[in-house]
Amino acid sequence: MENIIAINYGEVSLKGMNKSIFISQLIKNIKFKIRDFDKAVVSRDQGRVYIEGYRPEEEESLIGLLKEVFGIYSIIPAFKFDGGMEEIEDVVLRAARAHVQETPVKSFKVETKRVNKKFPMKSPEVCMSLGGLILENIEGLEVDVHDPDMMVFVEIRSYNLVFTRRIYALGGLPYKTGGRAMLLLSGGIDSPVAGWMTAKRGLEIEAVHFHSYPFTSERAEEKVMDLARHLCRYVNSIVVHSVNLLPIQKAINENCKAEEMTILSRRFMMRIAEKIAMERNCQALITGESLGQVASQTVESISVTNQSVQLPVIRPLIASDKVDIMEIAQKIGTFETSILPFEDCCTVFLPKKPLTKPKLSRMLESEKHIESEELIEKAVSEKTTREITVN
Incomplete structure (x- = not known):
């Protein structure tokens, strides 16, 4: 008998002919995540990913890491062993006793999945036999098939699995299976969440910070x-491009109306982000905008901002x-x-009454008074780039 972790990958199982691509990437991500556990072996079998070969005392640490991997729906720490009904009975009792010692329970239910149709007993017969065994050997328990405190799962395959825990994870799709996108990352609450949510859908993210x-x-x-380092818990590493927006803000302040500062700055930020994104082979931009939250996030402002770029803009927090x-x-x-009180670029030249319903024609007219292309080229050429990795 050995300890094993079974991994269910949920939504990935719904994929069609390209399912193997998603599973292969998931396995790569898992291997990278648990790379410090030199004895752990990752494999794929019968619709699951398995981790085995690790030391029993490492199991909880492994589970903690796996809970941060996108694409994993649930994590099952189990006992794997060969044998017939006698061996199953021994392991079920061991697993049930261990669970009761760690988490006091009053009721239980046995659930059996009989994949190996050559096994002489049918699933209901196995459940009844094992339920009676638990009742006889562990005091204070009763059967509750509707709302049990403890579930005892038995899977009879070419080998056997017994487990009493199923830990739900992040779900989503494996990271790096959905293309690449550039996240506009500020120091606020919203944009890191937006990056996390899109990464959960498989998008590989880079970031640009102004x-x-x-x-x-x-x-x-x-x-x-x-x-960015916090996000690396989920995506392993992020390339972050830092751009100084101050020369552009000064030009807007000197040549345009004060109330236009917010929306014009936003348009420049989008154009710069798009230019960097295209250089880095990204297919979309990501922002943390939420409808109506601030002046630059009204429908009118978002519309004017959108028309400054060609790439699609993903706004996972919009509603x-x-x-x-x-x-x-x-x-x-x-x-x-995010709530640490350090200023960001949006606080510079902040107008008292920013536009909330800007017109595109007016913004285009105002931009004629600024050397837009020259400022954008300079900002991109002078950017600094760092690769941030997990601590």
């Missing part, structure tokens, strides 16, 4: 790098309530960093 140094501090930029976004930020570990 600062206004020396009007914004180096610590403000490092805060963004810290957010999300701020409270819901904050809950996800807390869940993924970015919230505490």
